[in-house]
Amino acid sequence: NGSGGLYVWGVVTGDVTLTGLDASTNAGWGVFVEGAFGASSIVNSTMSDNEDVGLALYDARSAVVITGTTVTSNGTNDSGVDLRSVDGDVTVTDSAFIGNSDIGLYVGAATGDVTITGTTATDNGSNGLYIRDVTGSVTVTDSELSRNLTGGLYIQSNVGGDVTIERVSALDNVFDGLTVHDVQGAVSISDSSVAGSGGQIRAWISARASSSSR
16 A cells, blocks of 8 residues: 555544554554553454554554464564554554564553563564553563564563563573663562673663562
């Protein structure tokens, strides 16, 4: 298309469910959803080689679920996935965010919990995963966050609950493999490999409650 692929905007009172969608090679965004009142679900879909962001969901009034979705090689200075102002939980499962020009997956200002599992975020132009301003907890498990041009996982700014990182591989990122900063709850990192450039372990953790790693 000469502009964006799919644009859902306005007063959408029900759920938004996109299944088996291929929104690729557009001159603008791949998928843009704004202001949905019901749950937003992206299932088994692909957003690749768009000139703008691959998938953007703004001002979601309920939960966001991304499952089995591949978002690759998007943008000139844009993220693969950009989630902003979510009034509910964010759940990402079995998805891939690879080779995007900026962040692989960005989550900003969510009022619920953020859960990411079985996900690959590699070879992006900035952080693999960047999560900030979350009222609830953040959990990242069984994921690979490697070879990104800044960090593998960056969590910061007013996370209200605990942060749990399990079975995560964050290898050969240019800067920190994991950064966890300004968390109200406890931070737990277990069964994970965290190495930055040159093979050094690079993890910076700042939390207001107890933290542990093993």
